[in-house]
Amino acid sequence: xxxxxxxxxxxxxxxxxxxxxxxxxxxxxxxxxxxxxxxxxxxxxxxxxxxxxxxxxxxxxxxxxxxxxxxxxxxxxxxxxxxxxxxxxxxxxxxxxxxxxxxxxxxxxxxxxxxxxxxxxxxxxxxxxxxxxxxxxxxxxxxxxxxxxxxxxxxxxxxxxxxxxxxxxxxxxxxxxxxxxxxxxxxxxxxxxxxxxxxxxxxxxxxxxxxxxxxxxxxxxxxxxxxx
Numbered sequence: 001x002x003x004x005x006x007x008x009x010x011x012x013x014x015x016x017x018x019x020x021x022x023x024x025x026x027x028x029x030x031x032x033x034x035x036x037x038x039x040x041x042x043x044x045x046x047x048x049x050x051x052x053x054x055x056x057x058x059x060x061x062x063x064x065x066x067x068x069x070x071x072x073x074x075x076x077x078x079x080x081x082x083x084x085x086x087x088x089x090x091x092x093x094x095x096x097x098x099x100x101x102x103x104x105x106x107x108x109x110x111x112x113x114x115x116x117x118x119x120x121x122x123x124x125x126x127x128x129x130x131x132x133x134x135x136x137x138x139x140x141x142x143x144x145x146x147x148x149x150x151x152x153x154x155x156x157x158x159x160x161x162x163x164x165x166x167x168x169x170x171x172x173x174x175x176x177x178x179x180x181x182x183x184x185x186x187x188x189x190x191x192x193x194x195x196x197x198x199x200x201x202x203x204x205x206x207x208x209x210x211x212x213x214x215x216x217x218x219x220x221x222x223x224x225x226x227x228x
Contacts, residue, residue: 040160044106048099062157063107064183067100105191108156114193121195128159130167145199149174152203153183 049057049066055073057066068078076093077083086093112128113121122141126134131144145155149168158165168174178184185192185200192200 040111043110044103045100045160048103051099060161062161062163063104064153064157064181067097070096101186102191104153104156105185105196107160108185108196109191109193111156111159112195114195116195116198118195124159125155128155129165130158146202150203151178151183152185152199 045063046057046059049055049059049070052070052074055070057070070076071078071093074092074096076091076096077086083093088094112124115121117138119138119141122138122145123134125145126141129145129148129150135141135144149171150165151174154165157163166177168177185196
């Protein structure tokens with residue numbers, strides 16, 4: 001899996017070559033959040049990557065991508081088969097993955113707020129989802145976020161870095177994307193506040209067939225998704 005700089009489009013030879021990735025990020029022009037990014041302060045995701053000072057973390061890049069690069073950089077298991085063989089619950093990769101997921105949930109709470117009835121929070125979600133004309137009312141904003149086929153992690157990343165949030169034509173395409181890339185919030189998380197729990201019910205339940213008529217084989221495939 002090569003590392004491609006999202007700004008200058010340079011292709012490093014191999015992320016396993018630690019010097020390449022580190023030197024590229026030192027010498028490339030400073031990356032800036034894109035125009036669609038929400039204003040934000042340092043959050044729990046940034047704090048998570050501080051625990052790995054040798055890794056050249058880019059806070060303006062998608063955080064899920066950064067964790068994958070951290071895995072390459074650290075020499076952790078990166079394929080599904082390698083992760084299955086890693087049965088130690090206290091292995092560095094598993095401990096990092098657990099801490100990373102907690103950081104992602106806390107970051108979401110900080111970015112969008114915790115009140116599921118807060119019209120301003122839904123306005124931020126609309127902006128992250130790429131809604132051009134944000135409705136004035138709460139129900140309209142909810143529908144603008146919930147009706148399209150979007151991945152919840154993509155929605156969060158879009159708000160942080162300003163990249164476009166992918167909208168899938170069908171539920172099946174969304175499910176396959178989520179399955180292939182493992183970009184999924186845990187359905188139950190002790191740190192999730194009411195707004196995130198609402199979205200987990202309304203969006204993530206769609207992934208598992210509880211919101212629309214998803215076929216059984218797709219549901220079972222997603223239950224065995226990568227990086228769980």
